[in-house]
Amino acid sequence: MARIVFIGVGDVELTRRVVSALVLAPTLRGELEIVLHDDDPGRLATTETLVRALDAEAGAHAKVRGVFDRRQALKGADFVVSHLDVGGFEATLRDFEIPHRYGLRQTIGDTIGIGGVFRGLRTIPVLVELATEMADACPDAWLLSCTDPMAMTGWAVHEATGFERFAGLCHSVCDTHAYLADLVGRDEDEVSFLSAGLNHQSFVLRFEAGGRSLYPELDAVIEADPQLRRHVRAELYRRFGYYPTQSSEHAAEYVPWIMRHPGETTRLGVPVEDLRRVGKSLHLYEETRRALSAGHPLLIRWQHQEPAASAILAMLTGEEKEIYVNVANRGLIGNLPEGCCVEVPAAVGSGGVRPRPVGDLPVQLAALNRTFLNVVELTVRAALDGERAHIHHAAMLDPNTAATLPLPAIEALCDELIEAHGDLLPSAVRA
Numbered sequence: 001m002a003r004i005v006f007i008g009v010g011d012v013e014l015t016r017r018v019v020s021a022l023v024l025a026p027t028l029r030g031e032l033e034i035v036l037h038d039d040d041p042g043r044l045a046t047t048e049t050l051v052r053a054l055d056a057e058a059g060a061h062a063k064v065r066g067v068f069d070r071r072q073a074l075k076g077a078d079f080v081v082s083h084l085d086v087g088g089f090e091a092t093l094r095d096f097e098i099p100h101r102y103g104l105r106q107t108i109g110d111t112i113g114i115g116g117v118f119r120g121l122r123t124i125p126v127l128v129e130l131a132t133e134m135a136d137a138c139p140d141a142w143l144l145s146c147t148d149p150m151a152m153t154g155w156a157v158h159e160a161t162g163f164e165r166f167a168g169l170c171h172s173v174c175d176t177h178a179y180l181a182d183l184v185g186r187d188e189d190e191v192s193f194l195s196a197g198l199n200h201q202s203f204v205l206r207f208e209a210g211g212r213s214l215y216p217e218l219d220a221v222i223e224a225d226p227q228l229r230r231h232v233r234a235e236l237y238r239r240f241g242y243y244p245t246q247s248s249e250h251a252a253e254y255v256p257w258i259m260r261h262p263g264e265t266t267r268l269g270v271p272v273e274d275l276r277r278v279g280k281s282l283h284l285y286e287e288t289r290r291a292l293s294a295g296h297p298l299l300i301r302w303q304h305q306e307p308a309a310s311a312i313l314a315m316l317t318g319e320e321k322e323i324y325v326n327v328a329n330r331g332l333i334g335n336l337p338e339g340c341c342v343e344v345p346a347a348v349g350s351g352g353v354r355p356r357p358v359g360d361l362p363v364q365l366a367a368l369n370r371t372f373l374n375v376v377e378l379t380v381r382a383a384l385d386g387e388r389a390h391i392h393h394a395a396m397l398d399p400n401t402a403a404t405l406p407l408p409a410i411e412a413l414c415d416e417l418i419e420a421h422g423d424l425l426p427s428a429v430r431a
Contacts, residue, residue, distance in 0.1 A: 001063070002316055003033040005077040005141075007070065007130060008084045009047035010038060011281060012288045014146060018081060019051050020300040021309035023060035027317055032062035037073040044068065046285070049292050057299040070130075074137040079315075081308050082130060083146045086122040087424045089282065094420045095119065096273050102413045104404050105259045105272050107249045111149040111200045112372060114401050117379050117394050118417050120152035122424045124383040127153045131163040142315070142353070144169055144308045150199040150326050151376045152383075154341030158328040160384055167353050168326030168341065169307040170199050176245040178304065180207060183228075184217045194345065196333060196358040198369050198376075199326045200250050202343045203242035205358070218243070232258065232268050240364050249274065254372060256403035311348050320349030332357050335366040340373055371399060386428025391418065 004022065009015050015036075022032060034051055038044040048066035055062045067073035074080065085092075095115040096106060109115020131143055143166045147153055150168040157166055173195050181188040186209060194206035207214045222228045222237075232248035236255070244251050252258045252270045259265065265272055291298055305313075307323055314321040322345050329342040332355055336342055346355040361369065378394035381387060395401050395410045405413065418430060 001031050001033050002028065002078050002312075003035060003076055004079045004081065004312060005035040005037065005073050006047075007037050007073070007080055007082040008147070009036050010040065010043050010085055010088070010285070011083050012043075012047055012050060013281070013284045014083055014306065015047055016050060016054065016288070016298060017300055017306040018309045018312075019054050020058075021305050022312065023055050023058035023062060024299070024301065025313055025317070028060065028313075030061045032060060034062050034064045035073050035077070036064075036066045037068070037070050041068065043285075046289055046292070050288060050298065053292060054299050057297055071133055071137055074133055074141075077134070077138040077141040079142050079144060079312050080130075080134060080138070081144050081146065081312075082127065084123055084126055086119075086126050087421065091122060091421060091424060092119075093275070094417065096275060098417055098420060099413060100273060102405060102409055104401060104413070105265070106400070107253050107259070107271055107274050109253070111151070111250065111254075112375050112400075113253045113398055114395055114413065114417070116149045116152070117375065117391065117398065118421060118425075120149045120376075120379040121383050121391065121426065121429065122421065123147060123149070123153055124156040124380065125426055127157055128160045128384075131157045131161040131166065135161060135163050139165075141165065142167065142311075144311055145326075146170070146308055149376075149379075151341050151372070152379050154199075154326050154328070155339070155376060156380045156384060158341070159339065159380070165352070166327065167311065167346070168199060168343075169311060169323070170326065170343075171304070171307055172200060172247070173202055173245045173324040173343065174304060174307065176204065176243070180204065180214075180218065180243060183221050184214050186214070194358065195245050195324065196342070196344050196361060197245075197365060198336075198372055199341070199343045200246045201254055201369060201372050202245040202324075203240070203361070203365050204245060205242060205361070207243070215243075230268055232270060235268065240368065242362065242365060253400045255368075256399040259400045260404040311353070314348040315350060315352065318350035320347055322346070323348045323353075325353055325355060327353070327355050333366075334360040335363070336361070336369055337373065337377075340376070382429055383426055386426055388418070388429040388431065391429060 145168045154168045192208045232251045237243045325346045374397045382390035
C-alpha cells in the first residue's frame with residue numbers, strides 16, 4: 001500500500017486535483033493510504049471530508065486519515081506532497097499593503113519582488129524543517145513540493161539538509177506547452193517541446209513538429225492578433241527570442257520595465273496588486289465546504305493531471321513520463337550557478353526522478369535568469385545564515401523594487417515588513 005502524505009491542505013483545489021487523479025487510477029484501487037496534515041484543525045477536517053468523498057465517489061477504497069502531529073503523519077511515507085502558505089492571507093495582505101504605501105506596485109508577489117522575498121523568508125525555515133524531519137521519519141520518501149517561491153525553497157532545502165529526494169513541481173511549463181500547441185492549431189502530442197530555466201522564468205527552447213520549428217507559425221498567429229501582441233509574454237518573446245513559460249501577470253514583476261509605468265501596465269493588461277488570486281483560494285474553500293454539505297460530486301475526471309499526481313503515478317506504476325521538475329543544478333544547465341534550483345525535464349518512473357541535462361541556455365536567457373537568481377540567492381542566504389542585511393540586498397537587487405524606489409526607501413520598507421511579519425520570520429533576521 002502506497003502511503004501519500006499531504007502537508008498543508010489549505011489549498012483544497014490542489015488537493016482535490018491530485019487526489020482525484022490518484023483515486024481514479026485503476027491499478028491503485030485498494031492500494032492507497034492518504035494521510036493529511038495541516039496546522040489548522042478546521043481546514044484539516046474539511047480536507048479529510050473532501051478526500052473521503054473523492055475516494056467514495058471513485059470507489060478506490062483508499063485508507064484516509066487526518067493527522068494533526070506532523071512527525072506522526074510522516075512516518076512510513078512514500079511520497080510527501082507539500083503546499084505551504086506560511087502566515088496565510090494576513091501575511092500576503094501585509095506583503096501588498098505595506099509596499100503600496102511606498103509606491104511599489106506588484107501583481108502576485110509570491111516568487112520574486114518584495115512579496116516573493118518575504119514569502120521566501122517565511123517559508124524556507126518551515127520547508128527545511130520538513131525535509132529534516134523526513135530524513136529521520138521517511139528517508140526513502142520523495143518530497144514533492146508545490147510551494148512557492150520554488151526557486152528559493154528548493155535551493156534552501158538542498159543546501160541546508162542535503163535531502164536529495166526533492167522535486168519542486170509546477171504546472172506552468174505543461175500549461176504553456178498546451179497553450180502554444182493550441183495557438184498553432186496542433187495536437188499537443190504531435191509537438192516536440194524543450195523548456196528550461198527557473199521556476200516561473202523558464203523558456204521554450206524547442207517548439208517543433210516533424211523536425212521543423214513552429215516558431216514562425218506562432219509569429220504569424222501573434223502578428224494577426226493585436227490582443228496577443230499586448231501580452232507581457234509576447235513582449236519578452238519578441239525581444240529575447242524564446243517564449244516564456246510563465247503567465248504575463250507573473251512575468252511583469254520579474255523585470256524592471258513594466259510595473260513602475262502605469263501606461264505599460266494598462267497597455268499590456270497587467271493586473272496591479274491582484275489579491276483576487278488569494279481571494280479565489282478562500283472562495284474555493286468555502287465553495288468546497290458547501291458542496292460537501294450538499295453532497296455534490298467533486299471528483300475531477302477530465303483534466304491535465306497536476307504534475308505532483310503525474311509524478312506519483314509514474315513512480316508507482318512504472319509507466320515512465322517526462323515531467324518538468326525543479327531540482328538542484330548539478331550540471332543540468334551549464335551557464336547557471338551550480339547548486340541553484342533549476343527547472344528542467346525529467347524522466348520519472350520506477351527509478352525515481354532523473355533530471356535531464358539541457359546544456360547552456362541562450363546567453364540572453366541565462367543573463368535574465370541570473371538577475372532573478374541574485375534575489376533568490378540573497379533571500380536564501382538571509383534565511384539560512386540569519387543575515388538581516390541580505391534582506392535589504394535582495395530587495396535592492398530585485399528588478400521591480402530597484403526600478404521603483406531609492407535605496408533609503410527600500411531599506412525602510414524592508415525594516416517595516418520585518419517588523420510586521422514578526423515571528424513568522426527567522427529569529428536572527430529580526431534582531
